[in-house]
Amino acid sequence: MTDALLKVDNLVRHFDVSPPWLNRVIERRPKSVVKAVDGIGFEIGRGETFSLVGESGCGKSTVARLVVGLYNPTAGTLEFDGIDISSGAARARNRGAQRRMQMIFQDPYASLNPRWRVTDIVAEPIRFNKLVSGDAAIRVRVGELLEQVGLSAADGEKYPHEFSGGQRQRVSIARALAGSPEFLVCDEPTSALDVSVQAQILNLMKKLQRELGLTYLFISHDLAVVYHVSTKVGVMYLGRLVEWGETEVIFNAPRHPYTRMLLDAIPDLDMSGRARTPVAGEVPSPIDPPSGCAFHPRCPLATDRCRSEAPKPVSVGAAMVACHAVEENRLPEWHG
Amino acid sequence: MAEPLLTVRNLRVEFPTRKGTLVAVDDISLSIAPGEVLGVVGESGAGKSMTGAAIIGLIEPPGRVASGEILLDGRRIDNLSYDEMRKIRGKEIGAIFQDPLTSLNPLYRVSRQLVETIMTHLDLTVKQARARALDLLKEVGIPAAEERLDHYPHQFSGGMRQRVVIALALCAEPRLIIADEPTTALDVSIQAQIITLLKRLCSEHQTAIMLVTHDMGVIAETADRVAVMYAGRIAEIGPVQDVIKRARHPYTEGLMGAIPTIGGRHELLTQIDGSMPRLTAIPEGCAFHPRCPQAHFKCHTVRPDLIGDASHSASCWLMERQASGSVGADAGQEGGR
Numbered sequence: 001m002t003d004a005l006l007k008v009d010n011l012v013r014h015f016d017v018s019p020p021w022l023n024r025v026i027e028r029r030p031k032s033v034v035k036a037v038d039g040i041g042f043e044i045g046r047g048e049t050f051s052l053v054g055e056s057g058c059g060k061s062t063v064a065r066l067v068v069g070l071y072n073p074t075a076g077t078l079e080f081d082g083i084d085i086s087s088g089a090a091r092a093r094n095r096g097a098q099r100r101m102q103m104i105f106q107d108p109y110a111s112l113n114p115r116w117r118v119t120d121i122v123a124e125p126i127r128f129n130k131l132v133s134g135d136a137a138i139r140v141r142v143g144e145l146l147e148q149v150g151l152s153a154a155d156g157e158k159y160p161h162e163f164s165g166g167q168r169q170r171v172s173i174a175r176a177l178a179g180s181p182e183f184l185v186c187d188e189p190t191s192a193l194d195v196s197v198q199a200q201i202l203n204l205m206k207k208l209q210r211e212l213g214l215t216y217l218f219i220s221h222d223l224a225v226v227y228h229v230s231t232k233v234g235v236m237y238l239g240r241l242v243e244w245g246e247t248e249v250i251f252n253a254p255r256h257p258y259t260r261m262l263l264d265a266i267p268d269l270d271m272s273g274r275a276r277t278p279v280a281g282e283v284p285s286p287i288d289p290p291s292g293c294a295f296h297p298r299c300p301l302a303t304d305r306c307r308s309e310a311p312k313p314v315s316v317g318a319a320m321v322a323c324h325a326v327e328e329n330r331l332p333e334w335h336g
Numbered sequence: 337m338a339e340p341l342l343t344v345r346n347l348r349v350e351f352p353t354r355k356g357t358l359v360a361v362d363d364i365s366l367s368i369a370p371g372e373v374l375g376v377v378g379e380s381g382a383g384k385s386m387t388g389a390a391i392i393g394l395i396e397p398p399g400r401v402a403s404g405e406i407l408l409d410g411r412r413i414d415n416l417s418y419d420e421m422r423k424i425r426g427k428e429i430g431a432i433f434q435d436p437l438t439s440l441n442p443l444y445r446v447s448r449q450l451v452e453t454i455m456t457h458l459d460l461t462v463k464q465a466r467a468r469a470l471d472l473l474k475e476v477g478i479p480a481a482e483e484r485l486d487h488y489p490h491q492f493s494g495g496m497r498q499r500v501v502i503a504l505a506l507c508a509e510p511r512l513i514i515a516d517e518p519t520t521a522l523d524v525s526i527q528a529q530i531i532t533l534l535k536r537l538c539s540e541h542q543t544a545i546m547l548v549t550h551d552m553g554v555i556a557e558t559a560d561r562v563a564v565m566y567a568g569r570i571a572e573i574g575p576v577q578d579v580i581k582r583a584r585h586p587y588t589e590g591l592m593g594a595i596p597t598i599g600g601r602h603e604l605l606t607q608i609d610g611s612m613p614r615l616t617a618i619p620e621g622c623a624f625h626p627r628c629p630q631a632h633f634k635c636h637t638v639r640p641d642l643i644g645d646a647s648h649s650a651s652c653w654l655m656e657r658q659a660s661g662s663v664g665a666d667a668g669q670e671g672g673r
Contacts, residue, residue, distance in 0.1 A: 055523040056494075164611045165380075194379035194550060194612075199594035199605040206604060221523065224553075228596035228605070251598055265528040267553030269580060269597060282493050282526060 004043040005183060005215050006067065011076035013037040013062055017287065034286050036062040038239035039076070044232070046182075049209070049216040051226040051247075053262075054236035055283050060219045063236075064187045067217060068103045080183070099129050102176035106188035108168035112160040118171055119156035122146065125179040145174040150204060166197035173204065177212070187219045202229060223266055227251050235259045238286055238294040245319025253334060255321045257299045260334060293324065301325040301332075340367035341544045342391065342512055347404035347414075349383070349390050351615075358615040360386045360399065362568040365642075370511065371542040373535070375559030375576065377552060379612055383568040384548045388514045390414070391546070392429050393421040408512065427457040430505030434517035436497035439504075440489040446473075446500055447485045450507060457508035472503040476533060495526035502533065509541065516548045531558050552595055556580055564588050567613055567623035574648030584650035586628050622652070630654060 018024060018031040036059045044050040052060040065071045067078060069091050077086045083097045084090045091098050102125070105111040112121055122142045126132050132141050143153030149170040160168055169189060176184055186205070190198040202225065208214060220226050226233055227247060234244035235258065243256035254260050281298040284290055293311050296302040306324050313322040325331050349361035361383045368374045376384045389395050391406055393413070406414040413424060425431070433439045441449060450469035454460060460468065466485075473481040476499040489497060498518065505513055515534065519527040535558060538545055547559055555562050556576060563573040564585065572585040583589040593606025610627045613619060619626055625635040634653050643655040 055525060166611055195552070196379060196591060196594045196608040197611055199596075199607050200609070202596070203604045203607055222596075223524070224596040224598050227598045228600070261525060263598070265524045266598070267528075267531070267551070267557040269553055269556045269592075269595065282495055283523070 003046060005046045005048075005081055006044040006217070007077075007079040008043070008063075008067070009041045009077045009079075011037055011040050011063070011066060011078065012074045013059075013066055013071055014074045032287050035239050035289065036286060037066065037073075040234075040236070040239075040241045041076075042232075042234055042241065042244055044183075044215055044217060046215055047209070047213055048232060049218055049230045050232045050234065051218040051220060051230035052234050052236055053220055053223060053226045055221060055262075057238075057283055057286060058236040059239040059286070060221075060236050061187050064103070064185050064217065064219050068101055068185050069098065070103075099125075099179050100181050101183040101185065102179050102181040104169075104172055104176050104184060104186045104189045107192050108165055108172055109160075109192070111172055112168060112175075114160050116159070117156065118146070118158055118160065118163075121160070121171060122156070122174045122178050125175060129179055131178075131180065142174075142178070145177055146171075148177065148208070149174045150200075164197075165193050166200055169193060169197075169201050170204065173201075173208070177208070182213070183215045183217070185217045185219075188221070189218075190225060191220070191222070198225070205229065223251075223262060235262070238283065238289050240294065240322065241313070241320075242295065242323065243319060243321045245317075249318045253317070255316060255319065255326050255331060255334075256295075256323050257301055257325065258295050261298070293322075299325075301330065339369070341370045341409060342368045342546070343407040343410075344387075344391065345405050345407070347387065347390060347406065348402045349386050349395060349399060350402040351399045353398075355616065359618070360568055360615060361390060363404070363641075364565075364568075364570055365404075366563055366570070366573065368512065368544045368546060370544050371538060372561065373538055373545045373547055373559045375555035375562040376546060376548045376565060377550065377555050377562055378565035379550060381567075381612055381615070382565040384550075384565045385516050386568075387565070388431075388516050388546060388548050392425055392431055392514055394425075394431075423457075426453060426510070427508040428510055428512065430508075430510035430513040432498075432501055432505050432513060432515040432518045434520050436494060436501045436521065437489070439501050440497065442489050445486050445488055446492075450485075450500075450504060453504055453507040468507075469503075472506055473500070475506070475537075476500075476503045477529070478503075494522055495529060498522060498526075498530055499533070502530075502537075506537070510543065512544045512546070513537075514546045514548070517550070518547070519554055520549065520551070527554070534558060552580070552591065564591070567618055568615070569623065569651060570642065571624065571652070572648075572650040573642065574644075574650075578648050584644065584648070584655060585624075585652045586630050586654070587624050588650070590627075 013036050015034040015036055017034050019029055052063055054060050066073050072088050073086060080097045083094050085097055119142050122145055123138050126138055126141060132138050142156055146153055146155055151170055190201050218229055230247050233247050233250045234241045237258050243259045254263055290297050292308045293306045296306040311322045311324045313320045314327055316326055344364060344366050347361055347364045351358040351360055364387055378384045390401055401414050405412055408428060447469055451465045454465040454468050470481055470485055473485060478484050478496060478499055492500060519530050537543055559576045562576045562579050564571045566587050572579055572588045579588060583592055590606055590608040596605060608627050613623060621637045622635045622640055625631040640651045640653050642649040642651045644650055
């Protein structure tokens with residue numbers, strides 16, 4: 001294993017969604033808490049792409065926001081290159097570490113200020129971090145960044161609305177690169193784009209990773225995209241990682257029944273006519289998750305133990321899996 | 337092929353604007369047989385939803401069907417009055433839209449919305465209509481349908497809401513359903529459930545479905561034939577297996593290569609540079625030529641029509657050369673690019 005750039009340990013983030021105090025008292029309703037992220041841990045090695053995949057509401061975007069510090073964790077630790085960044089105070093002490101990570105958001109229509117010229121958008125992190133001094137030098141640097149992401153330096157004079165979705169996403173990548181980061185958190189960077197444009201952006205991200213030695217935390221719901229970009233994959237379900245490990249292992253020999261269900265559900269371009277397990281049920285509410293293993297109401301292999309006791313992750317081969325069926329060795333063969 | 341249920345001939349949809357007329361759908365012809373699923377695929381702005389909207393007569397003014405004809409069971413429906421079209425919409429042609437939250441009225445119980453639609457189209461009493469509504473909810477696979485019937489839309493999850501919308505579309509047993517991105521707002525596991533449901537309805541009721549989507553995977557799983565659209569025109573149309581495995585149009589080919597697949601190698605994806613032209617600036621000749629790696633002289637000036645056999649054809653000049661069997665026909669003009 002390469003040395004870890006980001007270490008996440010037992011990360012927890014709860015959101016209080018209780019009704020107001022008066023309602024609680026009068027209607028005798030209890031406090032309610034969404035356990036968006038409920039104890040997850042993983043490491044990302046330098047130069048790797050670690051992807052988190054899962055259905056809506058599984059907490060993957062919350063993890064992204066926790067890592068860059070847009071939320072503070074309820075519990076658990078985050079360590080970036082050996083520096084503790086678990087709390088706002090720790091981040092404030094280590095502004096240098098903060099600069100070394102940047103984020104790319106899903107919607108390029110909402111993440112760029114429509115009243116700013118692209119030059120100013122891209123220059124903001126440079127000015128903020130005082131990386132380059134002098135307007136002329138900043139302008140040159142912005143031009144370089146725009147060319148690096150496949151735009152032209154002259155595009156800096158334009159406003160975001162003059163660009164298509166794919167070009168806007170290039171602008172947000174240029175902005176992320178402006179802080180000279182080592183680590184990029186990408187929250188569904190291509191979900192709002194058409195396939196041909198998605199291919200351009202994925203190729204660009206790969207090119208930049210090679211050239212600049214970037215490390216990515218990649219969040220997506222699209223398994224095919226995840227397979228394509230990542231070295232490691234973590235599958236999330238209701239705030240927990242159910243299975244994580246090398247991409248090839250997770251996709252070719254998935255063990256957790258949820259991972260298998262997801263892989264089975266993807267429409268198949270080859271039309272091999274393979275028999276697929278019918279997908280049952282939906283993701284339950286994270287406010288009141290099922291007891292034991294959160295996946296048990298949808299799991300074909302659930303037993304009484306699954307209903308009462310939450311499984312602990314165990315190492316199987318090159319992957320980590322949290323499933324009683326795997327532990328008890330009663331997992332059917334995967335059709336592959 | 338059986339007698340087509342829906343025939344669209346040379347459909348053209350225009351939007352007059354101050355800057356001139358925009359052509360959203362340009363000379364489209366297609367047909368769907370009973371029990372058949374025709375997939376319409378393309379990127380945003382290709383005109384795929386607009387084609388669907390034209391068929392069910394829901395193009396918002398100032399947009400209009402400028403020319404061409406739409407025939408349902410041999411009867412022209414594109415020139416009907418508003419009231420006549422209302423009778424067909426819902427009864428003969430059902431519609432399913434992308435966002436199940438906006439296609440249901442949040443203030444009415446699901447039962448009321450279903451009963452209202454059923455009674456508009458079928459001659460039933462309230463009691464009978466309610467019984468039918470219950471049957472429909474059961475048919476689309478909503479558990480505890482008796483209880484759910486009187487719930488409000490917000491009490492349903494996304495997947496269940498989309499099932500309600502499908503039930504609404506089925507109220508009067510339409511023979512044609514226009515499904516516009518029915519699974520785009522849903523998670524993969526729910527998407528698989530909805531696809532299975534649509535396929536079952538199609539085979540059980542011999543309903544024809546026009547499935548509009550940008551997701552080639554959904555098309556591959558569901559459709560019998562597929563039309564690939566680009567800049568308001570059909571780039572390629574044919575049996576779904578043929579189009580995916582033996583794409584004839586360079587755009588289709590590029591599109592297939594751009595889709596990441598599981599099991600494929602982690603190398604770079606095929607990349608079609610640039611993006612689809614805006615409707616205000618559709619290039620002369622073949623609209624795809626500025627992005628096409630195989631464009632030659634003729635592509636810059638003359639717009640190709642669909643070339644090929646009855647089942648599989650593509651609007652590309654390369655097809656002409658293949659058909660005539662001689663590559664040398666316009667070789668003299670090649671090499672410009």
